[in-house]
Structures are given as C-alpha cells and as structure tokens.
Amino acid sequence: MRVRSPRRLLALLLLGGCAAAHVSTPSESPAHDPEPVSVTVEALRKEQLERLYRFDGDLGVMGDRCQALCSHHTSICGLATRICGIAKANANVPRAADLCEVASATCKDTSARLPTDCFCQ
Amino acid sequence: MRRGLLSIASLALLLVVTACEAPPGREESAAAAWTRAITALRASADRAVQDQDLATAEGDLSRALALPAPERLEARLLTQDLHFARGTVHFARRDPAAALASCDAGLAAGPRDSVFAANLYALRGMVLEATGQALPAAEAYTEALRIHKAHYDAALEAP
Numbered sequence: 197m198r199v200r201s202p203r204r205l206l207a208l209l210l211l212g213g214c215a216a217a218h219v220s221t222p223s224e225s226p227a228h229d230p231e232p233v234s235v236t237v238e239a240l241r242k243e244q245l246e247r248l249y250r251f252d253g254d255l256g257v258m259g260d261r262c263q264a265l266c267s268h269h270t271s272i273c274g275l276a277t278r279i280c281g282i283a284k285a286n287a288n289v290p291r292a293a294d295l296c297e298v299a300s301a302t303c304k305d306t307s308a309r310l311p312t313d314c315f316c317q
Numbered sequence: 318m319r320r321g322l323l324s325i326a327s328l329a330l331l332l333v334v335t336a337c338e339a340p341p342g343r344e345e346s347a348a349a350a351w352t353r354a355i356t357a358l359r360a361s362a363d364r365a366v367q368d369q370d371l372a373t374a375e376g377d378l379s380r381a382l383a384l385p386a387p388e389r390l391e392a393r394l395l396t397q398d399l400h401f402a403r404g405t406v407h408f409a410r411r412d413p414a415a416a417l418a419s420c421d422a423g424l425a426a427g428p429r430d431s432v433f434a435a436n437l438y439a440l441r442g443m444v445l446e447a448t449g450q451a452l453p454a455a456e457a458y459t460e461a462l463r464i465h466k467a468h469y470d471a472a473l474e475a476p
C-alpha cells in the first residue's frame with residue numbers, strides 16, 4: 197500500500213477506522229444499553245479491516261468527506277453510549293457522570309454539524 | 318561525431334539518474350514487500366478467526382509484527398492496526414493482560430492521534446470495562462472519542 201500524496205494520507209487517516217461498531221443517526225442520542233463486548237469487538241474489527249483496505253479506492257471528494265464524517269460521528273456516538281453506560285452503572289462516581297455529559301454533548305454537537313448532504317447510515 | 322557524443326552524454330545522464338533513483342526504488346520495493354507480507358498474514362489471521370482458531374490467528378499476527386517494518390508513517394499506522402488486531406484476538410481468548418499490552422504497544426508504535434490509536438484506546442476501554450475497571454474504561458473511551466472528534470473537525474473544515 198502506498199500513499200502518494202498528502203490528500204491520500206489524509207484519506208487514510210480519516211478512513212482508517214472506526215472505534216466502535218454502534219450505528220447511529222444524526223438525531224440519535226447515546227443510549228445506555230451497550231452490546232455485548234464480544235459482538236462489538238468482532239464488528240469493530242471487521243469495520244476496521246474494511247476501512248483500512250478500502251481507503252485507496254477511487255471515491256469522489258464528497259464521498260470521501262461524508263464517509264469520513266459519518267464514520268467519526270458514528271464512532272463518537274458509539275463511544276458516548278459506552279461512556280454513559282458506565283456512568284449509569286456507577287452513579288456514585290461523579291467523574292464518570294462528567295465524562296458522560298461531555299461525550300453526550302459531543303455526540304449531539306457532531307450530529308448537529310453534519311452537512312445536510314451527508315446521509316449517514 | 319557530435320550526435321555520438323550527445324548519445325553518450327544522454328546515456329551517462331540516464332545512468333546517473335537511474336543510480337540516484339535506485340535507493341528509493343529499493344525502499345519502495347521493501348515497503349511493498351512488507352505490505353504484501355502483512356496483508357497475507359492478516360488475511361490468514363482473519364480466516365483463522367472465522368474458523369475460531371484464535372491461536373493460529375495470534376500466531377499469524379505475531380509473525381506479521383515481527384517483520385521489520387519500513388521507516389514510513391504508513392507502516393507505523395499499519396503496525397498500530399496489527400497491534401489492534403492482535404489485541405482483539407487476545408481479548409477474545411480471554412487474556413485481558415495481553416490485550417492491554419497490545420494496546421500499549423500499538424500506541425507506542427505510531428502517532429497517538431491517529432484513528433488507529435483511537436481504535437486502540439477503544440479496545441483498551443472494552444478490556445478495562447470487561448474486567449470491572451469502570452472509570453479507567455470510561456477514560457480510555459474518552460480518549461478515543463477525543464481523537465475522533467479532532468478528525469471529525471478536520472474533515473468538516475477540509476475544502
């Protein structure tokens with residue numbers, strides 16, 4: 197695999213992976229019921245592989261951009277779901293609640309800022 | 318005679334250019350060979366995972382990680398991803414200590430703000446969560462989230 201230009205390298209960085217396998221819509225807020233870890237890890241790995249080896253494809257600029265934005269948005273909200281799940285299960289830990297609050301706000305913020313021409317799954 | 322001298326000069330120039338380009342060519346070839354090798358080992362590991370042969374998968378990924386990687390950013394990123402893959406296998410084999418070690422190795426192998434690093438932090442979070450370390454897990458997930466947010470912002474601002 198070669199990266200011949202900064203743009204390609206950026207595409208690699210942007211499309212390289214997704215940290216969580218949760219799929220959300222722009223209007224979705226983090227829930228508090230994460231999937232079983234084993235299922236999530238397998239989905240995470242499959243998605244990671246697909247994205248890693250797909251980056252060199254001939255995608256259009258907007259396709260690249262939307263794909264990257266949707267991927268990161270999905271990851272952000274999936275991670276927020278997990279963080280808030282922990283906070284809910286550990287209500288006596290204020291730090292966890294703080295992390296949940298910030299993560300939820302980030303999920304909502306990135307949802308609100310998604311371009312209207314990006315249709316995330 | 319003059320044409321002959323020009324031909325000799327052209328040949329000499331071609332030889333010089335070829336000689337100058339030889340090291341990068343060899344480097345490219347070595348990088349390509351490394352990429353092919355790790356891609357094949359990773360594909361083999363994937364098949365092994367599908368067959369639920371996690372020991373073979375772990376062996377394939379360990380062999381891939383043992384190959385000397387070229388000194389390039391792409392190689393460092395792919396190395397991070399190999400550590401991530403091996404970490405998921407360790408985790409699936411119910412070896413959280415080894416999975417966390419893979420996360421550490423992956424984070425040390427490349428930039429800490431890449432999406433591959435985000436994956437490693439997310440995996441770290443899953444392992445910590447599964448082993449009852451709730452707050453460290455939430456902190457690890459938050460690191461992954463922070464990286465994705467930075468890449469999201471960069472993608473949004475890209476022309």
